[in-house]
Amino acid sequence: MNKGSVELVGVVKRYGDNLAVSEINLAIAGGSYCCLLGPSGCGKSTTLRMIAGHEAVSEGDILLNNRNVTDLPPRKRGTAMMFQNYALFPHLSSLDNVAFSLKIAGVDKARRRARALEMLQLVNMESYADAFPEQLSGGQQQRVALARALINQPEVILLDEPLSALDPFLRTRMRAELKRIQQQLGITFIHVTHSQEEAFALADSVVVMNNGSIEQIDNPQGIFRTPRTAFVAGFIGGHNILEGRLTADGLQISDDRTLTLPASPHAPANIEQVQVSLRCDHIRVSPSPFDAAQPLPLQVESVEYQGSYVHVRTRAEDGLQLSIHQPDTEYLQAPLHPGDQAYVGWRPDDLNPLQQPGPRV
Amino acid sequence: MASSTRKPGFVPLTVLFILFLIFLYGPTLTIGILSFQGPNGGLTFPMNGVSLHWFRRLFETQQVGDFGGSLSRSMLLGLAVMLCTTLFSLLAGLAYRRHFRGSTGLFYLTLVSLILPSILISLGIGIMFDRLSLAPGWYSSAFGAHLTWTLPFGLLIMFAVFNRFNKAYEAAAIDMGASAWQTFRLVVLPLILPSLIGVGLFGFTLSYDEFARTLMTAGTFNTLPLEIYGMTTNVTTPVLYALGTLTTLFSFSLVTLALLGIHLVRRRRRAAALTPESTL
Numbered sequence: 001m002n003k004g005s006v007e008l009v010g011v012v013k014r015y016g017d018n019l020a021v022s023e024i025n026l027a028i029a030g031g032s033y034c035c036l037l038g039p040s041g042c043g044k045s046t047t048l049r050m051i052a053g054h055e056a057v058s059e060g061d062i063l064l065n066n067r068n069v070t071d072l073p074p075r076k077r078g079t080a081m082m083f084q085n086y087a088l089f090p091h092l093s094s095l096d097n098v099a100f101s102l103k104i105a106g107v108d109k110a111r112r113r114a115r116a117l118e119m120l121q122l123v124n125m126e127s128y129a130d131a132f133p134e135q136l137s138g139g140q141q142q143r144v145a146l147a148r149a150l151i152n153q154p155e156v157i158l159l160d161e162p163l164s165a166l167d168p169f170l171r172t173r174m175r176a177e178l179k180r181i182q183q184q185l186g187i188t189f190i191h192v193t194h195s196q197e198e199a200f201a202l203a204d205s206v207v208v209m210n211n212g213s214i215e216q217i218d219n220p221q222g223i224f225r226t227p228r229t230a231f232v233a234g235f236i237g238g239h240n241i242l243e244g245r246l247t248a249d250g251l252q253i254s255d256d257r258t259l260t261l262p263a264s265p266h267a268p269a270n271i272e273q274v275q276v277s278l279r280c281d282h283i284r285v286s287p288s289p290f291d292a293a294q295p296l297p298l299q300v301e302s303v304e305y306q307g308s309y310v311h312v313r314t315r316a317e318d319g320l321q322l323s324i325h326q327p328d329t330e331y332l333q334a335p336l337h338p339g340d341q342a343y344v345g346w347r348p349d350d351l352n353p354l355q356q357p358g359p360r361v
Numbered sequence: 362m363a364s365s366t367r368k369p370g371f372v373p374l375t376v377l378f379i380l381f382l383i384f385l386y387g388p389t390l391t392i393g394i395l396s397f398q399g400p401n402g403g404l405t406f407p408m409n410g411v412s413l414h415w416f417r418r419l420f421e422t423q424q425v426g427d428f429g430g431s432l433s434r435s436m437l438l439g440l441a442v443m444l445c446t447t448l449f450s451l452l453a454g455l456a457y458r459r460h461f462r463g464s465t466g467l468f469y470l471t472l473v474s475l476i477l478p479s480i481l482i483s484l485g486i487g488i489m490f491d492r493l494s495l496a497p498g499w500y501s502s503a504f505g506a507h508l509t510w511t512l513p514f515g516l517l518i519m520f521a522v523f524n525r526f527n528k529a530y531e532a533a534a535i536d537m538g539a540s541a542w543q544t545f546r547l548v549v550l551p552l553i554l555p556s557l558i559g560v561g562l563f564g565f566t567l568s569y570d571e572f573a574r575t576l577m578t579a580g581t582f583n584t585l586p587l588e589i590y591g592m593t594t595n596v597t598t599p600v601l602y603a604l605g606t607l608t609t610l611f612s613f614s615l616v617t618l619a620l621l622g623i624h625l626v627r628r629r630r631r632a633a634a635l636t637p638e639s640t641l
Contacts, residue, residue, distance in 0.1 A: 054532050075538035087529035091551045100547075101537035152537070 003065060004030035004155035004188035006051060011060035013046050013212075020046045022212045023060065028190065028205070030065070030155070033182050035199035036192045038209035039235065044192045045160055047209070051190065052081045052158045064156065075101075080154035084161045086145035088133040094120065095129040098148045119147035122181065139170045146181065156188040163198060175201055196236040200224065208232050230354050233277035240278045240322050241354070251276060251351070254318035256296065260348040275354040281325040282350040285312055285342050287334050293345035298322065300340045305331075314342050389609060396602035404599060415603035428604060431588035434499050438584060439569040441504060446511040446564030447557055453512075454519025471516060474509040479573035482509055487577035502578035507571055511564040518563070522556040555623060562619055566612060 006028040013021035021043040028034045036044040049055035051062055053074035061070045069077045088097050095116050096103075102112035120126045123143035133141055142162060149157055162178070163171045179202055182189045193199055199206045200220040208215045208223065208231075216228040227233035230241050244253040250260045251274065261276070284290070289297075298314035309325040322344060326336075336342055395402075399410025419428060457464060474482060486506050490497045497503070530552065534544040550557075572586040579587055585608065592601055 052536065054536070074536045081533070081536045083529045083533055085527075085529065087527065087533040089530060089533070089548055089552075100534070100539075103547075104534075104538045104543055148537075 005063075005065055006034075006156055006188060006190065007063040007066075008047070008051070009061045009063065011047070011050060011062060012058045013043070013050060013055065014058045020212055021050070024209075024212075024214050026207060026214065026217065028188060030188055031186045032204040033179065033189045033202055034191065034205050034207060035203035036190065036207050036209060037194070037196060037199040037235075038215075039194060042209040043212040044207075044209045048081075048158050048160055048190060048192045051156070052079050053077050054081070077156075078154055079156045079158055080149040080152060081158045082142075082145050082149045082160065082162055085165055086133075086141050088141055088145055088148070090133050093130050093132055094125060094136070094144045094147075097133070097144055098151055100148065101152050116147070116151060119151045120144070122150065122184075123147045123177075138166050139174055142166070142174055143177075146178075150181075150185070154187065156190060157182075159189065159191040161192055161194070163193070163195075171198075178202065208235065210235070226352050227277055228355055230275050230277070233352075233354065238280050238325070240280060240283075241275055242278060242320070242351075243273065243275045245272055246274050250348075253320055256318055257294070257316075257320060259351060261351055261353070262349045276351040277354055278322075278346060278351055280311075280323045281309065282346050283322060283324045284345050285314070285324045285326050285336065286330075287336060287340060287342060289343045290345060292347070293343040297341040297343050300336050300338050300342050302338055303336055310336075312336055312342070314344065389605075392602045392605045393609070395599055396606040398599040398602070402599060404597060404601075415599045416607070418598070418600045419603045419607065427583070427588065431583050431585045432608075434582060435569055435585035438499055438504060438507065439565045441500075442507045442511055442568035443561045443565040445508060446515045447561040449512055450515025450519050450560050450564075451553075451557060453516050454523055457516075457520065458523050471513045475513045479510065479571075480576065482506060483574045483577040490578070497578050497580040499575070499579045499582055499584055502580065503575045503584065506574040506578045507568040510571065510574055511567045514567065515560045515564060518556065518560050522553050526553070558619060562616065565615075569612070 006026075008024055008026040010023050010025060011021060012019070012023050024043075024047065036047060038044045046055060050057050053069070053072060053076075057070050061068055063069065064077055064079070074081070088094075089100065092100065095113060098119050099112040099116035102115060107115070117126055117129060120129055123146050125140060125143045125147065128136060128140060128144070131140075133144070136144065142165075145162075146157075159178075163174055166174060175198060178189070178191075189202075191199075191202060200223075203220060205217060206220055206223050207217050210231045216223060216232045218226075218228075223232065224236060224238070227236065227239060233239040233241055242251070242253060242259070244251040244259070246252075247258065249258045252258045259276075284293075286293070296316060296318075298316045298320065301313045301315050302311075303313075304311040305328070306325075308328060310328055310331040312324040312326055313321070314324065315321045324344065394408070395404070395406070396415055397411050397413070398408060398415060399412045400414040402409035457468070483506055486502050487497055490502050495501070526549075530548050531544050534548045539547065570586055571584075572590065575584050575587055583591065589601065589604065
């Protein structure tokens with residue numbers, strides 16, 4: 001792997017008897033943008049801090065550029081961390097914040113200031129060199145924090161929820177900025193977030209974590225098109241999760257309803273109870289029957305207009321519940337209302353078999 | 362006027378608060394006014410003319426009492442207590458950021474000296490010095506007695522300071538290669554400096570006007586509060602009030618200077634920052 005590659009081998013983190021991270025294996029290619037995605041407490045931030053060296057590893061090894069850094073202090077690793085809320089030193093100006101690590105390294109004042117100014121230029125903050133953090137907006141603080149992390153030419157930048165302190169509008173802008181700088185410098189970014197939107201927008205590879213383990217590693221398309229577990233499908237949203245018994249005809253959801261499964265080599269075999277995911281925007285819905293529609297209609301429970309699509313929630317008497325994202329043009333042609341009968345249909349290929357959490361097959 | 366939106370408790374509570382303020386500052390103001398008593402005036406109202414007579418008298422040799430000596434002793438003692446309180450509170454505060462064996466027990470032991478009546482501590486230290494055949498003095502036994510009072514306060518303030526301290530600052534410094542000492546010197550110390558100055562001023566004022574803990578420990582030479590108390594029974598002129606006014610002014614100017622210093626530093630920072638066109 002090229003410069004800036006990160007590898008975690010059997011990494012475990014315990015706090016007393018609590019398992020925060022349970023034996024994760026992860027390889028991140030050098031120069032890539034990787035997002036650790038998961039709910040709070042899933043172990044993503046702990047994993048990031050272990051890579052940074054701010055948290056001791058209980059078991060396993062961390063490799064940077066194929067060099068074992070498990071027991072090295074943060075500065076000796078070639079990583080730089082950008083903290084949540086940025087942790088800019090309030091008593092130092094932007095310039096001195098950025099120049100801090102050079103001061104520690106013993107670089108003379110003129111040279112470190114010149115270098116810090118260069119970094120501020122990279123993030124378009126050179127005109128705020130003398131401003132103190134309290135005088136900067138959230139987005140400006142973030143730029144300074146990024147410049148501070150970049151000044152030592154790290155091979156890996158670690159970002160802990162870098163956009164969570166910003167308002168939604170700024171978040172989108174800073175997201176693009178992060179991606180631009182990552183591509184310009186060609187260094188590895190590891191970015192912790194709980195927003196799938198952020199991860200999808202930024203990442204070359206998304207690592208979905210839950211309960212201290214990795215549920216799935218894939219590019220954003222892979223994660224969204226073929227979520228591996230029910231947790232992933234549920235967390236990223238936009239998916240229905242259907243559960244039933246596997247029979248010769250397909251997936252039997254109830255006595256009256258059996259869904260045809262795709263002829264896939266990945267289809268689970270010899271398992272009685274299985275789960276599949278079905279994308280909300282891959283379900284066709286209509287007030288009248290159509291080819292390939294399910295024979296039994298469902299009842300519309302709610303209809304929410306969302307702009308480009310309409311969120312229709314339906315339920316059948318046998319307990320089947322489906323969330324559907326109907327394109328708004330279709331909706332306007334034949335609007336559905338709560339209480340209406342709705343016919344639904346999809347292609348068998350759209351049923352994505354889910355696996356039980358655990359080691360990948 | 363927003364009187365229509367006032368809650369029913371507003372008027373009685375305001376009256377109560379004003380009464381409290383009068384109770385708090387009334388005595389000081391009374392003494393302040395009486396210290397400007399005319400040359401023939403007495404210790405009580407009415408004012409018999411207005412003059413600076415008693416302030417002048419203050420700097421002349423007194424029949425009883427030793428202002429100059431007791432004042433300089435109190436100042437020296439206050440400064441020594443201030444330095445020790447600041448240093449040890451800081452060190453103890455840093456120690457208590459981590460759990461160490463016996464930390465809870467030590468904390469309660471520290472609190473005990475806040476809870477015990479001052480006069481008992483003073484008495485105890487006096488007796489202890491006597492038992493050990495040591496002569497009590499304002500620079501030894503009284504110094505120790507004052508520290509039993511200021512150190513717990515200083516420690517409690519440091520608890521509050523470090524409770525609010527964002528540990529990410531230290532993690533960021535370490536991430537950038539700073540050693541533990543560099544992290545302390547370049548990040549932690551500058552950030553808690555205003556609080557440390559506060560602890561110092563607090564230590565000074567607590568020591569400067571401490572009476573009970575000095576009473577049995579001062580030895581031969583009196584500190585200012587003891588001297589003033591001694592004089593209340595002997596001196597029958599408003600020179601006493603002049604002294605009170607002067608020392609109060611001194612304390613006030615100390616606090617004002619500290620606040621002014623903080624304000625100036627803030628203003629200098631703000632002025633240093635440019636106000637360029639927004640990039641965001």
